[in-house]
Amino acid sequence: MSKYKNIESLIEKKKSEVSDLDTLEKFRLNFLGKKGEISLLMKELSQLDADARKQQAEELNIIKDSVLKFVKDKTAELQNEAMQGQLTSESLDLSLPVNSQNGTIHPVTQVIEEVIAIFGDLDFFVAEGPEVETDYNNFTALNTSEHHPARQMHDTFYVNSSTDNMPNVLRTHTSPVQIRSMLKQKPPIRLIAPGKTFRRDDDQTHTPMFHQVEGLVIDNESNMSHLKGCLETFLKSFFETDSLKMRFRPSHFPFTEPSAEVDIGYKKKGNQLIIGEGDDWLEILGCGMVHPNVLKNVNINPDEYQGYAFGMGIERLAMLKYGISDLRTFFDNDLRWNKHYGFSSINIPSLIGDLS
Amino acid sequence: MKFTISWLKEHLETTATDEEIVAKLTALGLEVEEHSDTSKAFSDFVVGQVLEEGKHPNADKLKVCKVDIGKTKVDIVCGAPNVEKGMKVVYAPPGSTIPVNQMKLKAAKIRGVESSGMMCSEYELGISDNHEGIIRLKDDSKIGQSYSEIAGLDDVVIKIGITPNRQDCLGIFGIARDLAASGLGQLKVRQNNSQKGSIKSPINIETKDTDLCPVFAGRYFKGVKNVQSPDWLQQKLKAVGLRPISALVDITNFVMLDLNRPLHVYDADKIDGKIIVRESKKGESFNALDEKNYDLKEGMCTIADEKKVLGLGGIMGGESSGCNESTENVLLESALFNPINIAKSGRNLSILSDARYRFERGVDPQSVLIGIDRATELISEICGGEFSEVVIAGKIPEDDRSVDLSVERIQKRLGVSLDDKETISILNSLGIETKQKGEAISCKIPSWRQDILEEADLSEEIIRIKGYDHIPITSVRISEKVNPAILSKGQKLISKAKHFIAAQGYNELVTWSFSFSDDCQFFGDNSKLEIVNPISEDLDILRPSLLPNLIGAVKKNASRGFETFSIFEVGSQYKTSEPEDQMNIACGIKVGIRQKKDWQNEKSLFDVYDSKRDLFNLIDHLILQQKKLTIIDEAPDWYHPGRSATVMLNKTIKIGYFGEIHPRISKHYKIKERINAFELLLDDIPSIAKKTTNKPMLNLSDFQSVSRDFAFVLDQNIQGYELIDSAMKVDRNLIQDVEIFDLFEDPNLGENKKSMAIKVTMQAADRTLKEDEIQELSSKIIEVIEKSTSGSVRS
Incomplete structure (x- = not known):
């Protein structure tokens, strides 16, 4: 027994000298290296007789195992300490600000895409027409003759036409898309046409350019009752409420007969408009049954086909839904406004996901 | 109304x-x-009387008045020229709201003198445009009485x-x-009181053009007194916002408002000979009652006498034959005019009048004599005198419009159930006489409904009276689709482009489709873009490009303190003012600070490579497969010639530009920073039909790839893509990628020389490349590039 007393006390002494991974490696070599103390003692065992060898080998192995265990544990301990040290030294001030440059989608684009999502789901395709129009498409074909009083309400912008005596116009509504589409396609027709429109008007509540969306349905049976159903479905989806109140009022547009204006119920709460509650009415759109003369003008037989049309202002929809109080700000291009009222670039309105 | x-x-x-x-x-x-x-609006206003009136100590034009308002006496500072002692006035106390501007009155010191309330003009009360002085009430008005009571405004x-x-x-x-x-x-049924005249009219009437004026009825009044109208008449007119003028004029206005029958009165003594209704001639002009002179164009409906123009029929009378307080003999006119001619003339001369407004919408032809009769009653009653028989030139047009109606068709149009009985009852209530005509109902349209021409019009009448609330709601969720696609390819491109550009950090703007010709001079041919009647001088043409307005937005926001701009618009620009010459463009610009100096980064500015990257990424997003993008060294005039390029799709289709905007344009806008832009010609992106939804086969090699770096000394004008192209061509199978990783200029390299270094990645599909293969490829790359660029490899 006493034979290994020395080495055991040496081990204990050397252990206390281990302070890091380097000294630990030295310690390991000192005892377990090829010429280490324990390794040498192991070699000496071969010179002993069998019994003594067995007994001493047992003893020596216990010592060796304890050294091995020490090395393993100490390695883990020291590595852990080193990691802790690294972590402490590497910590950062995460309160420092980071840059972000998010783009935005203009509310007009957002609302047009919402409108398309809703009507697309009702099987309306998206038709288009040019912003510069012929006088004929913008007025005459829509049952608005040259001297119709309704023309004066339009305050039309004129541009020169090279081909015609009549100047061209900047379309005053999206309705000429009805004409272009009906000339291209036979019924059944079910379309919407969002786009830019222009009127020579500039004050608190008018801008010389604005956006509308037109709707047109022509088939064998669509009537005012369908028109009501269609608009109710749209308005409920758009304003994301089931409790929408809607009111039809007689009105006049040369290209529809009967014609109606549609109001929705709302109430004001502080600065907020709440659609779907309250007893006040807000005008939201114009509509009606397509006038037989319009159908005749595009060679569709009004005795066989009928249908409805509607038109509404995109900015107005946006203002009501998103609480934007001033129409003119839409086109001011004040980046503070665009960043505030703009929408996330990756939000694409959908009835399956989110509309807004 | x-x-x-x-x-x-x-x-x-x-x-x-x-x-x-x-x-x-x-x-x-x-x-x-x-x-x-x-x-309610006038509830606070009471009758007051000016007791004293004296000079304001500190202002020449102001007076200080003591006014008795019944309960008490107040001091008021007043600037009206007509204020005088003893005058009865309308007093508005502090706390009341002035109707015309909705201002709430407060007691205040005016130039140092306390003023408690004010004395009002008709203008301030919103009852007329008259603001020349305060209202003078009748002397017998009772002090302290409510103004709305005495003015008949309690309605x-x-x-x-x-x-x-x-x-x-x-x-x-x-x-x-x-x-x-x-x-x-x-x-309440009106009884028309038609009276026979007692004298003969000395004024004959001749209508030369029955298309412009189918009928003109006139009645001569002799010995009238054109007094102030009686209170009841004045109050009626005031209540609806009309200023009483004189009995004769007020009577015509009253009949127009009451019965929708425009009339006109001429001072008969100012008419030379007979009345002639005719087309205007070139060069004629007249002074109208609105105190303006109008030059008439040919073909306007003119009322003239034998010497001069008296007025424009159905639009406005002339000053020369107007009635005033001394008028004794009068010719009353009740006529019909051609609505189209009235609309044209009125618009042409920009005259607005109540008569024009009615005639261009169509006046009931049967009202001609009713108007004469009603006005005769009132003139006799108020102005006295004698009157003549009615002289009629032309004749009242026959109007026997009738429309056949089928209840079944009406139901089909409205989606409302109706029976014959209800339909007929509604029609009759509107004065439409009905008669069964086989299956249909024949409807005789009354003369006052000039708008009803066909069955569709009647459908509106029926549902209007029945009530739009009775239209049921029918769902339009349909089972059978009629549209194969909701969005066209072009529409999808636009939507994708907007979202992608925004996702790269740009803010979407919507700018006017108009622009300023002065700003647009740099952007191609603007000669066919003029707007005939622009909203303002600086929005006078259709925009030839999206750039001028976007650059304008930069300018505007820079003055608000913004230093960094990533803005874009997707919209139309115009080649000419024809409908087919409109193009869809996606345009983005970056100006100013890309990265501001902060704790982490150095400051950097946007440059043309930002625009290039954004455009190329956008195109990659929009056109998925089978494309090759190259650039050619040219671009439109509005770009810096040395810092711009055109992007070609498959070498043949021009689909966009990017570059720095020409410095002369920045200078024009007074923008100091460089403007970097891209334009994508969305309409020119070919719509390639997808043959398969499969993506191309992906072949990945499991063998090791190696890369080698090469640096070359080149002439300044050698472009990066030439190196990449040449290197790629050496072996299209083995060379996987070529990348430029270093670029610098140094005088030691020689004059007009630069150093450019590339990293070439090589990999074979079937083996690991051996050192001698790599050596061979490397030598070839050096040889080919040296040859194609006349450069030399740097050792």
Whole structure:
């Protein structure tokens, strides 16, 4: 027994000298290296007789195992300490600000895409027409003759036409898309046409350019009752409420007969408009049954086909839904406004996901 | 159109409340725009009397008055020229609201003198445009009495919007007729009092053009006194916003408002010979009653005598034959004019008048004599004198419009169930006479409904009276689709482009489709883009490009303190002012600071490579497969020639530009920073039909890839892509990628020389490349590049 007393006390002494991974490696070599103390003692065992060898080998192995265990544990301990040290030294001030440059989608684009999502789901395709129009498409074909009083309400912008005596116009509504589409396609027709429109008007509540969306349905049976159903479905989806109140009022547009204006119920709460509650009415759109003369003008037989049309202002929809109080700000291009009222670039309105 | 409830009730027997009347008007399509109880608006105003009137110590034009208002006496500072001692006035106390501007009055010191309330003009009360002095009330007005009582303003005033088709409701009688039809009361039947004249008219009437003026009826009045109108008449006119002028004029206005029958009165002594209704001739002009002179164009409907133009028929009379207080003999006109001619002339001369407004919408032809009769009653009563027989030139046009109606078709159009009985009852209530005609109902349209021409018009009448609320709601969720696609390829491109560009950090703007010619001079040919009647001088043409307005937005926001701009617009620009010359463009610009100096980064500015990257990424996003993008060294004039390029798709299709905007344009806009832009010509992106939804086969090699770096000394004008292209061509199988990783200039390299270094990645599909293969490829790359660029490899 006493034979290994020395080495055991040496081990204990050397252990206390281990302070890091380097000294630990030295310690390991000192005892377990090829010429280490324990390794040498192991070699000496071969010179002993069998019994003594067995007994001493047992003893020596216990010592060796304890050294091995020490090395393993100490390695883990020291590595852990080193990691802790690294972590402490590497910590950062995460309160420092980071840059972000998010783009935005203009509310007009957002609302047009919402409108398309809703009507697309009702099987309306998206038709288009040019912003510069012929006088004929913008007025005459829509049952608005040259001297119709309704023309004066339009305050039309004129541009020169090279081909015609009549100047061209900047379309005053999206309705000429009805004409272009009906000339291209036979019924059944079910379309919407969002786009830019222009009127020579500039004050608190008018801008010389604005956006509308037109709707047109022509088939064998669509009537005012369908028109009501269609608009109710749209308005409920758009304003994301089931409790929408809607009111039809007689009105006049040369290209529809009967014609109606549609109001929705709302109430004001502080600065907020709440659609779907309250007893006040807000005008939201114009509509009606397509006038037989319009159908005749595009060679569709009004005795066989009928249908409805509607038109509404995109900015107005946006203002009501998103609480934007001033129409003119839409086109001011004040980046503070665009960043505030703009929408996330990756939000694409959908009835399956989110509309807004 | 404004009217009062009490005036309405002169024609309508009803027990309905004001609220019910208002609701019904709107439900009938006579939309109530305003309705105000004037007795409330004027409730604070009382009669006062000026007791003393003296000079203001500190202001020449102001006076200090002591005014008795019944309960007490107050001091008021007043600037009106007509204020005088003893005068009865309308007093507005502090705390009251002045109708014209909705200002709340406060007691205040005016130039150092306390003033408690004010004395009002008609303008301030919103009852007329007259602001020359304060109102002088009659001397017998009772001090302290409410002004609304004595002015007859204790009534509910309703303003309705009348759509262009409803000319029949431009008179209060017509409004009553519509309300009665809807069941709100009984129309009081008017008894027309047609009186025979006692003298012969000395003024003959001749109509030369019965198309312009089918009928002109005139009556001569002798020995009238054109006095002030009686109170009842003045109050009626004032209540609806008209200023009383004189009895004769007020009577014509009254008949127009009451019965929708425009009339005109001429001072008969100022007419030379007979009245001639004819087309105007070139060079004629006249002074109208609005005190303006108008040069007439050929073909306008002129009322003339044998020497001069008296007025424009149906639009406005002339000053030369106008009535004033000394008028004794009068010719009253009640005529019909051609609506189109009136509309044209009125627009041409920009004259607005109540008569024009009515005639261009169509006046009831049968009202010609009714108007004469009603005005005769009133003139005799108020102005006295004798009158002649009615002289009529031309004749009242026959109007026997009749429309056949099928109840079945009406139901089909409205989606409402109706029977014959209800239909006929509604039609009759509107004065439409009905007769069964086989299956159909034959409807005789009354003369006052000039707008009803066909069955569709009747369908509106029926549902209007029945009530739009009775239209049921039918779902339009359909089972059978009629549209194969909702969005076209072009529309999808636009939407994708917007979202992608925004996702790269740009803010979407929507700018005017118009622009300023001065700003657009740099952007191609603008000669065919002029707007004939622009909204303002600086928005005078259609935009030839999206850039001018976007750059303008940069300028505007820079002055708000912004230093960094990533803005874009997707929209149309125009080549000419023809419908087919409109193009869809996606345009983005970056200006100013890309990265501001902060704790982490150095400051950097946007440059043209930002625009290049954004454009190329955008194109990658929009055109998924089978494309090759190259750039050519040219671009439109608005780009810096040395810092711009055109992007070609598959070498043949120009699809966009990017570059720095030409410095002369930045200078024009006074923008110091460089403007970097891209434009993508969305309409020129070919729509390549997808042959398969499969993506191309992906072949990945498992063998090791190696890369080698090469640096070359090159002439300045050698472009990066030439190195990449040349290297790629050496072996398209083995060379996987070529990347430029270093670029610098140094005088040591030689004059006009630069160093450019590339990293070439090599990999084989079937083996690991051996050192000698790599060596061989490397030598070839050096050889090919040295040859193609006349450069030399740097060792």
